[in-house]
Amino acid sequence: MGRMTVAELERIKTEHAERMAFTDKTYLLLCGGTGCHATGSLKVKDALLDALEQAELGATVDVIETGCNGFCAMGPILVVHPGDIFYQKLKVKDMAEVVQSHLVEGKPVERLLYKDPAAKKRIPVQSDIPFFAHQMPRALRNKGIIDPEQIDDYIARDGYRGAARALLELGPDDIIEEMKISGMRGRGGAGFPTGMKWAFAKASPSDLKYVLCNADEGDPGAFMDRSILEADPHAVLEGMVIAAKAIDAHKGYIYARTEYPLAIKRLDLAIRQATEYGLLGEDIFGSGFGFEIEIYQGAGAFVCGEETALMRSIEGRRGMPRPRPPFPAHKGLWEKPTILNNVETFANVPQIVRKGGAWYASVGTDTSKGTKVFAISGDVNNIGLVEVPMGTSLRSIIYDIGGGIPKKRKFKAVQLGGPSGGCVPEAHLDTPVDFEAIAKVGAIMGSGGVIVMDENTCMVDMARFFMDFIQEESCGKCTPCREGTRRQLQILEKICNGDGEPGDIDTLEALSDTIRETALCGLGQTGPNPVLSTLRYFRDEFEAHIHEKRCPAKRCVSLLSFEVDTEKCTKCGACYRACPVDAVEWKKKELARIDLEKCIQCMTCFDKCRFDAIY
């Protein structure tokens, strides 16, 4: 196929109109994201195809493997259109029944529908499920709808129309102006205004410039970028084309985590399809403008999410940050002007250019416009990806969409922004998601990881966990980060092991101040955040560990005695049945006893005991 034109885009859209509206056939949209693959969606797909063949429905039913649906905890997921019927946790053996009952007899299979944990009733229609009903998909608008491996599907949803407008109708300044009006701020963490970043790079004169996409999603608990790449790779490519036009770059790289093989595979395919259609390469849309994109695989280093480190890594060196200025907009990759934006940022760009910046800015708060994708995980009922307007409260995300805390446990804190972020307690749950408001309560928006923790989480242990992460991922270039975080980790380990001393908290705070003020890059400067935010809200837990040698959440093994509280034990035997090394002695109607000689302190009995009887 030669050069793409707007008329051709329109023709493809018209041709696929019925399929996009689900009016010509029955469509079975099976989630093919990493999560669902892991829970067996590929085998479910085979079983589904077999069942359809047996029922001789091949001609009137289409099975489409979509990217990540977003409701990851419920996989494998199947959505049936028309009707928008949502099936969850499917098994190979269920598929014949789904085909026979739903498709042949017209009766959805009740037992496989979503069950609301609060109302305890089944909700058949996807858009009625609270998890989906409260969302506003923009960056995720195509997830679970299109086949990410078919470029025509993307085009049928107005794909590449933003690029067409940018290349044929707008000049670089118009594009940048539109981005400024949209109020879009970088979705990778720091929230720098995207339009301004592009304006700087545009103003830097150079023979060569680069557009980089940061797909090195390193924050633990954040998986929106992976999901966007798996579900809608063309949106990212289109966003990069528009950015390239704005700054006059002709070469782009996507720096992708090697831990995301499926995302890389789909991106690679998308780049080949777009090139074949003439949407990448030379003279796109006959505009005279050319741009090509290459994928660069990282090799596992968290610090490479930092922009200058990422550029070093593409240059084939150790991924270590360097001081700024010069900023990458002036001297970036190979010393040339470069812009680096995150996956979610790029995924929003085509719609901003197509619908206008004012449309994008129509939702959100004063300083944070548009929507934000969050990855909710941890101790929460509905785990998955959600996209909500800026300004939505954390409480709404966790309770209305997330469905609250499972096992009737109490909420303790929510961790935002990955290792550089912080923990927000119950008292601040009404904080709206907004870059400034979240910073005020001691966390950061970050890339959008929302990890919910229940009362069984030890906050000292969490601080230790994050510090372990930061210490190990410190590149070692600057002393405050390399030595300071190590020292903080040592102190936290000491406290968790029951060897904490008075004065440890003061030392932690003093070290935090020094590191914050003197570290070279963002990773180091925000490194002490997990310590500071847990100290701010959960100081009493630190004090209990240090002064009373007690872990209130019962997670720190060294502070537990592995004995049974004879008052609380109900003689149920759950611990006896769960113990992997037969260290629990128990007979019917008798109290349990733990043999400390045999016990390996694996904590299984703590998790199984519903009566808090082991201490």
Add this chain to the structure above:
Amino acid sequence: MSAVAQPHHPDITPEMWPRIDAVINAHKQVAGAVITVLRECQNVVGYLPVELLDYISRGLNLPSSDVYGVASFYSLFSMVPKGRHTIRLCLGTACYVKGIKEVMTRIENQYQVPEGGTSEDRRFSLEAVRCLGACGLAPVMVVGEDTYGDVTSDKVIDLLDPYE
């Protein structure tokens, strides 16, 4: 064919050398390709012995300190041999909150394999990895190419026993 003499190494078999040379030759002229070359060579051999790093540095015409520096910086690269099966435990926050630490302890005890190490019989290597982005399945374990979700310390041994 590379002009550099191939070193002898017990873990690099004769049929691996042409594949290694192909990787090096394909990237010789590409600036910044060393990470890609190391990844592809590790895919061939299973890990990166020091002799191979030297060979790569000569092939790419780079100082061996540069190549070693890159290989030691990124966690993907290993300079020690791996077991027949690599167990990767996700130590992302969601998995941690849901109890991956207990799973780790259980595996270490059962197979006598320390975190970051390999069991003596080379059956398992045990690695703690950064968030795999499958937080919906937390806690997550990956064995070779197989991903397991909702792994608990009492279930994990049943999952691992079939890997001989």
